[in-house]
Structure formats: C-alpha cells, structure tokens
Amino acid sequence: MSLAENIKILREKTGAGLMDCKKALVECKDDMEQAIVFLRKKGLADMAKRSDRETKEGRVSVKTDGKNYAMIYLGCETDFVAKTDAFIKLADELAQYVLEHPGLDYSADENIKAMIVEQAPKFGENTTFKGGYNWTPAEGSVMAYYVHSDNKKASILELAVIGDCKDMEKAKEIARGLAMHTVGMQSGWVDAKDIPQAVIDRELDIYKTQAINEGKPAAAIEKMLPGKVKKFAKENCLLEQPTIKDNKKTVADYLAEESKNLGCELKVVRFVRF
Incomplete structure (x- = not known):
C-alpha cells in the first residue's frame, strides 16, 4: 500500500491533518497502530476509541439454535459486494457452520477456508474470514x-x-x-x-507525553493520571x-x-x- 493510501486511512482513523499523518507514518515506518499512538501523544488525534470505529467492508451473520450462539464476520473490499445475495449467503453459511461446530479454532479451520475459496471468485474481490465465535x-x-x-x-x-x-x-x-x-x-x-494492564500502560504513556508537551509540571502530571485512567474506563x-x-x-x-x-x-x- 502506498504512502498516500496510508495517509488517507490514518486521517480517517484519527482526524489529524495530512502533513501530521505523513510525518507520523514516516516516523513509525508505516506502522499504522504506532502512527496512531504517535499522533495521540502529540495531541493531534481524536479520542482513544476513534481508531476502533472504522468498520471494514463486509458482513456480520449471527445464528442460534436456541442453545448455542454463533457470530462471524466476513470481510470484502467494497460495500457493493457485501450487499450481494451471494456474499450474504456465504456469510450465513459460515455462521451456520460455526454454530454446528463448537470449540474449533475458526481462524485456522480448513473447511471455512475452503468455503471461502470456492465462492470468492464470484465476487472479484479479496474475501477474508475476520473471526467467529460460538458461545453457550x-x-x-x-x-x-x-x-x-x-x-x-x-x-x-x-x-x-x-x-x-x-x-x-x-x-x-x-x-x-x-x-x-x-x-x-x-x-x-x-x-x-x-x-489489560498493557492497555492501561499505553494510555498512561500517552497522557504523560501529552502533559509534558503542554508544559505541565511532573508533580501535577502524577496527580492527574488516576483520573485519566478512570475517565478511560468510564468511556470504554x-x-x-x-x-x-x-x-x-x-x-x-x-x-x-x-x-x-x-x-x-x-x-x-x-x-x-x-
């Protein structure tokens, strides 16, 4: 993927300016997640959840037999394909398969891969299994x-x-x-x-960096951190x-x-x- 395409994606994820996104990607060697963190530390990205709000093109399907509940996400490149009857049918068939086969590693399941490989040529797009769950x-x-x-x-x-x-x-x-x-x-x-502690540590690091960049004293920064974590929990x-x-x-x-x-x-x- 080109730098221009990555800049476009990063701008959509964060709301940051074009040149800021370009600098972040260059600094982070095109690592999208690190670029988001880079922008947030600079105070240039939107709220923490913004990067998670993008919905990939594709379709969710949920099936239940009254006891077990199965949910899958089938991804594709365009919304046009996601709305076709053939794509909807495949998503439903995958959800039914997951429902009937609890306890598997669906991300590595050969039958799921085969079902997609068989139907994908009809769509003319890259078609991927984004994940599946079977809960009781x-x-x-x-x-x-x-x-x-x-x-x-x-x-x-x-x-x-x-x-x-x-x-x-x-x-x-x-x-x-x-x-x-x-x-x-x-x-x-x-x-x-x-x-997860890793998420808390990441957020604390971002808050600290933002506060330092704003010129806040170290003592004040330490006092505000617990409140920042509470705010993050309240939002998420x-x-x-x-x-x-x-x-x-x-x-x-x-x-x-x-x-x-x-x-x-x-x-x-x-x-x-x-």
Whole structure:
C-alpha cells in the first residue's frame, strides 16, 4: 500500500491533518497502530476509541439454535459486494457452520477456508474470514444478540440471572438491550478490572507525553493520571458507561434497579462484538 493510501486511512482513523499523518507514518515506518499512538501523544488525534470505529467492508451473520450462539464476520473490499445475495449467503453459511461446530479454532479451520475459496471468485474481490465465535450460556444465564441495521456491527452478550427471577422474558429483553448498547457505545470491556494492564500502560504513556508537551509540571502530571485512567474506563467499560436512554445513569445503576424489580441479581458475564 502506498504512502498516500496510508495517509488517507490514518486521517480517517484519527482526524489529524495530512502533513501530521505523513510525518507520523514516516516516523513509525508505516506502522499504522504506532502512527496512531504517535499522533495521540502529540495531541493531534481524536479520542482513544476513534481508531476502533472504522468498520471494514463486509458482513456480520449471527445464528442460534436456541442453545448455542454463533457470530462471524466476513470481510470484502467494497460495500457493493457485501450487499450481494451471494456474499450474504456465504456469510450465513459460515455462521451456520460455526454454530454446528463448537470449540474449533475458526481462524485456522480448513473447511471455512475452503468455503471461502470456492465462492470468492464470484465476487472479484479479496474475501477474508475476520473471526467467529460460538458461545453457550452457563446454567442460569441468558444470552442475547444484536445486529445493527448496516449488518457490519453486532454483539453477543451473556447475562447471569442469580436467584428466583420474576420474569425471565424481561431478563432476556435486558440482555438484548445491553448487547445493543455495546455496539452503539463501542464498549471494550465489561468492567474496569477487565482492562489489560498493557492497555492501561499505553494510555498512561500517552497522557504523560501529552502533559509534558503542554508544559505541565511532573508533580501535577502524577496527580492527574488516576483520573485519566478512570475517565478511560468510564468511556470504554460497559458497566461504567452511561445508558443510552439516560446519560445520568450508568449501566451498573440500571442493572441494580432491574435486579431489584425482578427479585434477582443480574450480572453481565461477557460480551463480544464486531
């Protein structure tokens, strides 16, 4: 890929200027992720999640048999191909295969590769399997999914229902609403404790560099770091994010209220999204 093409992609990901993107790519030897970090340290890139918001062309497909839930993402080069009947059919067939074959390493599965190789020539584009999941809810949990109207974003979420629930259908409705929330709010983790230390260290390094570049004293920088980490968690962790319907109420608050209404404890176990 040419430098001009990489500059275009980096500008879309960060919102930074043309020359700033060019300098970042040159400094980072065309490493896109490092270039994003470089721009953020300079204070030239948008908020932390911006780089993750780009949706590759392709299609998500979700299948369930009532017990297991499978979700895949099939990638292609253009939106035109992603909307063709043949591409949609292949995505659905791949999701059905994943549903019927739990516990495999789907990224290296030869049958998946063969299915794509057989159909890809029809599309005239590079067609890739971006990932697949097959989840089964634990005893006492409910699972739900949400697929965005563009068929490029989706989520599966497991919600534990602990105790005697007054209305399991309501619990399932809550689970689906939370799956929708993770897509709309680009949630990264369930709770702050789930954020990998490597991610926290990266964010702290960026915050420190930005503050130093702004001329802030070292003592002031150290004092502000805990607050920066909390802000990052609030923006990226499901339970700490504000609900879509009421931005003064966190998802954790919402679950506590619904738990009281249903006479049980509702707890998000896990979620995954494309």
